[in-house]
Every structure is written in C-alpha cells, then in structure tokens.
Amino acid sequence: MNELHGDTICALATPPGVAGLAVIRVSGPNAVAVCSSCFTSAVALSQAPSHTIRVGWWMAGTTRIDEVTCTLFLAPNSYTGEDVVEIGCHGGVFVVNQIIASLVDWGVRPALPGEFTRRAFVNHKLDLTQVEAVADIIHSQSVPGAQTAARQLAGGFTAQLSDLRYQLLSAAGLLEVELDFSEEGYEFVSREAFAKAVIKGLSVVSNLLDSARAAEVLRSGFQVAIAGYPNAGKSSLFNALLGRDRAIVSPVAGTTRDYIQEQLVIDGCTVHLVDTAGLRDTADTIEMQGIRITRSQIEQSNLVLVVNDASAGFAHSMGLCAELEDKFPGHKVVTVQNKMDLLNMDLGQWDSLVPAGHVAVSSLHPEGVSALRGILSEAVSASYDGVMDALVNARQAALLQTIKTTLESTLRSLQHNIPADLIAIDVRSAVRVIGEITGETWNPDVLDQVFSRFCIGK
Ligand SMILES: Nc1nc2c(ncn2[C@@H]2O[C@H](COP(=O)(O)OP(=O)(O)OP(=O)(O)O)[C@@H](O)[C@H]2O)c(=O)[nH]1
Ligand SMILES: [Mg+2]
Incomplete structure (x- = not known):
C-alpha cells in the first residue's frame, strides 16, 4: 500500500510556552531550500553536510527574528526518512510563531498530529509496533512502562513474532508446492515438525495476549x-x-x-x-x-x-x-x-x-x-509481572486473538490430516494478521487510529 507525501511540513516539536529553548522541525523535499532562504550563517545550509549543526540568524525578509541553530539531517538518514531541518531557537510564543509564519510564507504546511512519525512509518524507518512504542513513550505513566516501550521501539515486539512469521511463510510456500505433486503423494512439510512450530508460536502469542492487561x-x-x-x-x-x-x-x-x-x-x-x-x-x-x-x-x-x-x-x-x-x-x-x-x-x-x-x-x-x-x-x-518487550495495546490484542484462533485451527487440521490447501489458507491468513500488527499490511483507517494518540510535532 502506498501513501505519498510530496509537501514539506513544519511544527513546534517541544511543548509550547515560555522556555529556554524550542525546537521547530521541518521535513520534506523543500526543507533545506526553504530554511536556507531564511537562515544566514557563515556556511550556507545548502552546502552543509548531513548531521551537522550551523549557528546563524533566522530572517523574515530583512528583519532578524532570532539567533538560532539549524541541525541538518539529509534523506534517508533522518527521523522521517526525508530531508529534515531542526531549528533550535529561544523558547517563547512570539519567536516560535514568527519562525513558523516565515516557513509558511515559503509554502511549508503546518504538520498534522503525528505526521512526522507517520512519514517515518511510510518511509520504513519504523514498523507499526515501533510507532505505537513512540506514543507509549510520550504518554507513559510509569518508569517500567517507558522502559518497556523503549525495548519495543528497539524492535522487541516484532522480534517476538518474526520467528513465527518466518516458519509460517516457509510452511505456506511448501504446502502450496505440495498441491502440485498431490497425485504423487509427496509431503514437503513434515506435519509433526510443523505442528511443533505452531505450538511454539501459540505459546508466544498467548504470552503476549496475557500481558495485555499488565501492559495497560x-x-x-x-x-x-x-x-x-x-x-x-x-x-x-x-x-x-x-x-x-x-x-x-x-x-x-x-x-x-x-x-x-x-x-x-x-x-x-x-x-x-x-x-x-x-x-x-x-x-x-x-x-x-x-x-x-x-x-x-x-x-x-x-x-x-x-x-x-x-x-x-x-x-x-x-x-x-x-x-x-x-x-x-x-x-x-x-x-x-x-x-x-x-x-x-x-x-x-x-x-x-x-x-x-x-x-x-x-x-x-x-x-x-x-x-x-x-x-x-x-x-x-x-x-505487571511478565511484561517483557512489548506493551500490547487493544489493537494488537485483537489481532493476536485472531492469530491464536487461526493457529489453533491450523493445529487441529494438522492433527486430522486435512488437505494441504486448506491448511495453507489458515497459515497465509495468520501471516497476514501478523503483518497487520507490524504494519506490513495496513490501511489508512488503521493509521488514523494509531496516530490519533499523537500530538502535533511528533
Ligand atoms: N480515631 C480514628 N478516627 C478516624 C480514623 N479515620 C477516620 N476517622 C474519623 O472517622 C470519621 C469519618 O471519616 P471519613 O474519612 O470522613 O469517613 P468516610 O468513610 O470517608 O465517610 P463517608 O464519606 O461519609 O462515607 C471522621 O470523624 C474521622 O476523623 C482513624 O483511623 N481513627
Ligand atoms: Mg468520605
């Protein structure tokens, strides 16, 4: 599925109000060009290498707005996967508003809540469980919760499902090949070994499901x-x-x-x-x-x-x-x-x-x-005993429950010598639902639901 973003967006990434510092994030194809037009420094921003910081003045026409830093992250090595400039200015409503207004004058659009992270997901910088971990880190109500979310951000949740997904995918492929040789009676997938893998997968899924209440x-x-x-x-x-x-x-x-x-x-x-x-x-x-x-x-x-x-x-x-x-x-x-x-x-x-x-x-x-x-x-x-690397949320719990039911049905089919094509349907369906958890298969409604918990600037 595709979700194209062509425009350049900006937002205050730090809490609004009076503060020592504020950071405004700009992301998109025109980020560097627009910021170069407003920013005067010894070395032009457009000439600066990625991952460097420049100090200079932010200008609105000929008016000096503030002395700022511009940190440059060139695509694809940035949070969103696009060109990103982070403008560090003095905190305070008026300075921030003037800088954002000058960006908007140059055609940059104010970002929607969670739009930076949404772009990171679309550009494959984060999978969906990692996106959800970002929301959990921001809203976390406990130290162990924030730590678990950080492990999920590092990929802990997906890692738990990846072995199961691999086993299911390879079994589905072989089961489908078996169909072509059904008359010869070949069995490419050992039913016994596959049943063991399904049982192991069931225990991973059940443990994740059991941890949902604790994660809450x-x-x-x-x-x-x-x-x-x-x-x-x-x-x-x-x-x-x-x-x-x-x-x-x-x-x-x-x-x-x-x-x-x-x-x-x-x-x-x-x-x-x-x-x-x-x-x-x-x-x-x-x-x-x-x-x-x-x-x-x-x-x-x-x-x-x-x-x-x-x-x-x-x-x-x-x-x-x-x-x-x-x-x-x-x-x-x-x-x-x-x-x-x-x-x-x-x-x-x-x-x-x-x-x-x-x-x-x-x-x-x-x-x-x-x-x-x-x-x-x-x-x-x-x-919260037993919570390891995943803060299972309601969306994920519903999908895990579907995987569990499907795997249970697969196991019964394996034990009762059901034909390979029927087993393969269940196995493919479980793989698809795992994909919905990690975001390999998604639709805009799911993304809207996930990003509804985000704030502007994230
Ligand atoms: N001696 C003593 N008196 C207590 C203690 N705890 C509460 N009280 C007294 O018991 C009375 C009722 O206390 P509250 O805390 O209002 O009781 P409550 O259960 O909230 O009452 P309701 O809101 O009316 O249901 C007050 O006069 C308190 O001072 C205690 O541990 N020892
Ligand atoms: Mg009372």
Missing part, C-alpha cells in the same frame, strides 16, 4: 478504589496516603458524594487513587447516584480496598466484601481495618490482632498507613 497498567497506571460503608474512614485514608488534606472528612455519614481521584507514584508507577461514596441502602437520590458511580469506579479498578471501622468489629464489613467479590469476580479485594488506634493497643500488636490477610491501619497517624503502602507496592509490581 504500565501504559495508563494502576487504579485503586477505596470503598466501604459510610464513616469507615475512607476519605481520611485517602488523605493519609496522599499526604495532604484533599478530601473532606467529617463524622457525618455520607460526607463523600462524588468520587475524588488523585495520583501518587509508587515504585515508579502512577497509581490513580479513588475515594468513593460510602456504600449503603439509601433513599437520598444524590447519594444513590454517588453509589452508582462508586460501583463503576470499582469495576475499572485493579485493586479495591474495603475500609472497615475496626472499632465496630473486624467482621463489620464482611457482608460488603462478599458482595463485592461476588459482583466483581477477578478483582483483587483487600480488607483494611481502620481506626485501630481506638482499640488502645500498641501499633506493634495491630497486625497480630486482625484476621489473616487484612491490613491494620489508622489514618490519623502517619506511621499507621505504612503497612498499606507496602501492600500497594506489592500489588503494583505484581500487576
């Missing part, structure tokens, strides 16, 4: 919902974990109506902490709405903390825990015994008092929530 945590962060009966101390615990008074706390049951979300970073991963309305039967319509929203927040969470007022008895919230485990199977629910200070026992004894698996805290004392921090840290790191 690394990409978007880990959500923790604080739930419980009214007055259990949810908002107090929320504030204690954040280290500041963010939510209103009061002895009146039903204080929190809407949910409140704040971020904290635990072991390099963003945790979205959500304080919710107390769960109880109520006739108050506003409170009922809050309770509905609470349930939807719980649904989206990776971990639910059920806060129990320990002074009302350790088993006081058991009914609620059972109900949540029943309604949200697969969700990790941890019971937090709060207000332990009211039991008049030393902090050192709290853990031994509460039922096994429960966490003993007091949100009134800073040291009273340290055990809970430990639990959160464990849950966060366990949630």
